[in-house]
Amino acid sequence: MTFEPLRTQVNSIMKNSKSVDARLLEICELLESNIPYYNWVGFYFKNGDKNELKLGPYVGEPTDHTIIPFGKGICGQVALSNENFVVPDVSAQDNYIACSITVKAEIVIPIFIDGENIGQIDIDSNTPHPFSEKDERFLEFVCQKVAEIL
Template sequence: MDLVHRFTPKVEKILNQNPFDLDKSLLKICKLLKTNIIHFDWVGFYFTNSKKTHLELKSFYGTPTEHKKIPFGKGVCGQVAISNKKLIVPDVKLQKNYISCNVNVKSEIVIPILLDQENIGQIDVDSNSINPFTKNDVELLEFICNKIALKIKTLKYGLD
């Protein structure tokens, strides 16, 4: 069974809780991913600030980080904020524009959360292994980002 099918019921249950609390739901998703996927050593969500100049850490599960705000263009997350495209870094030592959150991190994947083609945030996953991310990991993270964007759109416009 692929990861998307394995995690769909759990993610949908988290995002359909009533009453809905975005912060709690994001934290539950972070915890779900980190505790169930062995090479996900840190999972967090960053969201774009209102002026669209930097990202702000909303929720995470893993080792605390000092990087609560990341300027657009800085590091892997900041690059994704500008490009609106996923970025997979198999070995962070080879990445020139990299912000180290933890000395143990060896690789990173960042997937944007797009709402009506606008980058409103992203999921950031760090691994303490070199090149661990698979196609299934990417598909799962993209699925989660799409579900979060849809939930935020529903809340924003009052759609069911």
């Protein structure tokens, strides 16, 4: 999988004049429709001063997990660790919040503004062990671009 053409499209989306949420949704749609093993793509953001994440724009199956406390699940752990979290097999994780029985793997990359973790991109895959270092680098690029419009 080559991510270079998608980088150009991400840059283009970030430069358009739509609302932030509209651009974030467009990013979700772009990734989900162009990367076969990205089956749920969404953003979570810190919910004000609370130690929890709130679901932002996403594409994929509806989720009940609109609020996630810091420390809970993969997203909640990234909110505390400030580090990428790649889960090749969600069934091997004790602190995994199941969104769907079809999900086999997850990757979560934090978004930073001035060194502060303000949110993250969360991707679920129905394919076991799909994510590589190339996914991590590409998603770090996406998160950097997202931070520039927030």
